[in-house]
Amino acid sequence: MSEGLIDADIRKAETLPSEFYTDEQHFSKQMERLSDSLQFVGHSSEFTSDLTPIPHLESILKQPLLRTNHESEKHLLSNVCTHRGMLLCQEKKNGKSIQCPYHGRTFDRDGTLKHMPGFENVENFPSASDNLPSLKLKEWFGFEFTSLDSSLKLETILEPIERRMNWWLNDLKLEHDTSRDRQWDIDANWILYVDNYLEGFHIPFVHPELNDALANDGYSTECFENAILQIGMANEGDVCFDIPNGSVDAEKRIAAYYWWIYPNMMMNIYPWGVSMNVIVPKGVNKTTVLFKSYVRNPELLNKGAGALLDKVELQDQTVVEGCMRGLQSKLYHRGRYSATHEKGVHHFHKKLTQ
Ligand code: FES
Ligand SMILES: [Fe+2]
Structure with a gap:
């Protein structure tokens, strides 16, 4: 325009x-x-805890996000509980799983729903939509980035830096x-x-x-x-x-x-x-x-x-x-x-x- x-x-x-x-x-x-566009998540050296919320991305992308270490993988998950939308984790912590502080829904650190109390008689539960959605985490020499546009090519954007440095x-x-x-x-x-x-x-x-x-x-x-x-x-x-x-x-x-x-x-x-x-x-x-x-x-x-x-x-x-x-x-x-x-x-x- x-x-x-x-x-x-x-x-x-x-x-x-x-x-x-x-x-x-x-x-x-x-x-x-x-x-x-490309957004900076952090550098891998700062993610020493299992679970790290990324507050600046909540301001920029309007998505509360949680950076997790899961065995040798890293994930950038939605930090919003798939039950009724509570924020899952508001400060860095260690733990095998992510538990919602509201009604106890529990997820693996790769976002898979693990357990939900009180849902014994609910039909079609759990389904894929009960897992936590994630954004692609793109890594470049230890620097981690993401974007809501998953087609964005990190390598092309950062290529001049890589060539020069x-x-x-x-x-x-x-x-x-x-x-x-x-x-x-x-x-x-x-x-x-x-x-x-x-x-x-x-x-x-x-x-x-x-x-x-x-x-x-x-x-x-x-x-x-x-x-x-x-x-x-x-x-x-x-x-x-x-x-x-x-x-x-x-x-x-x-x-x-x-x-x-x-x-x-x-x-x-x-x-x-x-x-x-x-x-x-x-x-x-x-x-x-x-x-x-x-x-x-x-x-x-x-x-x-x-x-x-x-x-x-x-x-x-x-x-x-x-x-x-x-x-x-x-x-x-x-x-x-x-x-x-x-x-x-x-x-x-x-x-x-x-
Ligand atoms: S909002 Fe998370 S368990 Fe209810
Ligand atoms: Fe200046």
């Missing part, structure tokens, strides 16, 4: 109109888009560090948060400390169909990746690979490991952002560009919330892009309006 709203030529294009950020109907359409993905072992998890609640529309992430244009103005940690010549943006890569270069002497020959990045002093994955995920790869950010829209002007840290080299944790995450985040939130107030003005409707610095934002806006 909005096709053509963003000119494919960035030099001619105008930015996304303000109603995309402020209007409830636009917001509802965007939520449908999100539920049909194959040397880093080799032998990848990550551990979830809960002490570094963050949840940020922001008074702004989710698109503003993504827009801000997709350009380094604001770094000298908004993040003086990060600006000092990155080399001057150091910021590039590359667009792929469902992902955008921004690269930050390290200052001489600062921590950077050790990149083998054969990679297009060999001999570059890279401080961070910032990967955005359409539409609401960011996989920030630092020499210490990965900071995964999930943007959870809560309302047209309310957004929660989750940071999850998966550590590969703990000795590098407090060094370089990847050491400043909390400070940088608060600086970003100030500008994102400022834009949210500004966008409600009747005196503003849309702007123009910097053809040099805002290629990523332009690509995202084109995708959102396709």
Whole structure:
């Protein structure tokens, strides 16, 4: 419907109109888009319990879901009892089976109904519809994703990351560090948060400390169909990746690979490991952002560009919330892009309006 709203030529294009950020109907359409796209469940290192509810997916997909370990299998089950709809499990726990706290219906960890008290005389019971439905869990180097669109190809979406980072993905072992998890609640529309992430244009103005940690010549943006890569270069002497020959990045002093994955995920790869950010829209002007840290080299944790995450985040939130107030003005409707610095934002806006 909005096709053509963003000119494919960035030099001619105008930015996304303000109603995309402020209007409830636009917001509802965007939520449908999100539920049909790839969504992050978590990393296998964090699922140490038999049963783990995934609350952020309840906000994004409008489905309460439960990640289970069942022998050597993993499942992503509906967390809704097939009897009268009670939530089955509201916190992480261990247990051979899943028991509904309401009337005691019990399921195996693969979703099969095991037992239901008081149903002795019920006909055709149990049937397949008494089992818990599940969503496909798609795994990529330990990162687990899902979607309501089961035809979605995870491999195609993540292929640019795999091709670029194959040397880093080799032998990848990550551990979830809960002490570094963050949840940020922001008074702004989710698109503003993504827009801000997709350009380094604001770094000298908004993040003086990060600006000092990155080399001057150091910021590039590359667009792929469902992902955008921004690269930050390290200052001489600062921590950077050790990149083998054969990679297009060999001999570059890279401080961070910032990967955005359409539409609401960011996989920030630092020499210490990965900071995964999930943007959870809560309302047209309310957004929660989750940071999850998966550590590969703990000795590098407090060094370089990847050491400043909390400070940088608060600086970003100030500008994102400022834009949210500004966008409600009747005196503003849309702007123009910097053809040099805002290629990523332009690509995202084109995708959102396709
Ligand atoms: S709602 Fe679960 S057993 Fe009744
Ligand atoms: Fe920023």
